[in-house]
Amino acid sequence: MTRDFSFPTAFASPTSIDVRLNDAPLSGTDHTDVGLQSWGASIILSGLMCASPNRFALDKLQPGATIIELGAGTGLVSLTLAALHPHISSTAPAIIATDYHPAVLDNLRSNIAVNFPENAEPPVHTMLLDWSRPTIPHEPVSMLVAADAVYDPEHAGMLRDCAARLLKQDGIFWLIVTVRVVGKFEGIADTVEAAFVDEQCPRREDFGVLKILQREWLEKQRGIGRGDETGYRLYRIGWADA
Ligand SMILES: C[S@@+](CC[C@H](N)C(=O)[O-])C[C@H]1O[C@@H](n2cnc3c(N)ncnc32)[C@H](O)[C@@H]1O
Known part of the structure; x- marks a missing residue:
């Protein structure tokens, strides 16, 4: 299934x-292939980045x-960033879209x-990166x-530890979490706060x-x-003085 996304910008051009994207419906046979769909959080984040790149320090x-x-997953955020960045700066960042599937x-x-x-x-590269054993660039x-x-209850801690190994001292980790209050994912969004209580924070x-x-x-x-999906929590995560 081809899906077209169009995110308004704040620029005079392009607008x-x-x-x-090739965005497949869930097959139902392989529950691990959730990355073949674009989820609401990536659409919301891509839209916000296009509307106000400075808010994300791009x-x-x-x-x-x-x-x-x-x-x-389908790479919506990375592809959006790659298309957006030439309108923000003349020096393109290296963009690497990673997944483990x-x-x-x-x-x-x-x-x-x-x-x-x-x-x-291409302005986006791909790399296999498993949060549980990240390749260190x-x-x-x-x-x-x-x-x-x-x-999944384990994901927030895995992502936290992965970020601790990858992120520059002045780097930013933008994490957008989908809040689901019914069904099997109920409460999982709250695991982010639990993963970042003071004694769990990487030092x-x-x-x-x-x-x-x-x-x-x-x-x-x-x-x-x-x-x-009832809404989304957007987190800015980074290194701070201990
Ligand atoms: C719900 S999908 C979201 C995909 C995309 N970010 C979006 O919002 O449309 C979660 C993605 O995380 C990937 N994933 C799950 N566990 C992972 C792990 N341990 N390491 C790397 N990627 C993982 C899945 O393969 C999938 O592409």
Whole structure:
């Protein structure tokens, strides 16, 4: 199934960022392939980034910066960022969309090709990255992004520890969590706060303590996300003085 997304921008031109995705309905046979769909959180986050890039400090990324998306699924956020960034700055960050599911990574690569057919070097790269044993890049990462990546009680802690290994001292981890108050995912969004209580926060002598620096509630929008989604929590996570 092809899905087209169009996110309004605050610029005079372009007035929108357009992304086309191969977005499969859930097969029902492989419950691990949830990354073949674009979830409400990635649509909300992509829209907010296009509407106000400065709110996400996208204008502050230094030359040579790297953005890694964790649990990228169809890659909507990474593809949006890649299409948006040339309108923010002349120096493009390296954008790496990561996931751990082979079918999801295959679909991700084809979505990149569909959106950037003329680029000899696509502006989004893919990489296998499992939150439970993350590959450590050569350089610490300026920005981490994850959308709807907390849907199991273990995920928040895995993502926290993964961020502690990947994120630069002045880097930002944008985590958007879907709040579901009915069904089998009820209460799982609350595991983020539990993963960041003071004694659980990762500490590094040189960087300080990795903590939640800001939280924001985002209302569910009509026509976006599934019926069990009641809203979203957007977290800004980063290193702070211990
Ligand atoms: C609910 S989907 C969200 C996909 C996408 N971010 C979105 O919002 O549309 C969760 C994604 O996390 C990936 N994932 C789950 N556990 C993972 C792990 N341990 N390491 C890396 N990716 C994982 C899944 O393969 C899937 O693509």
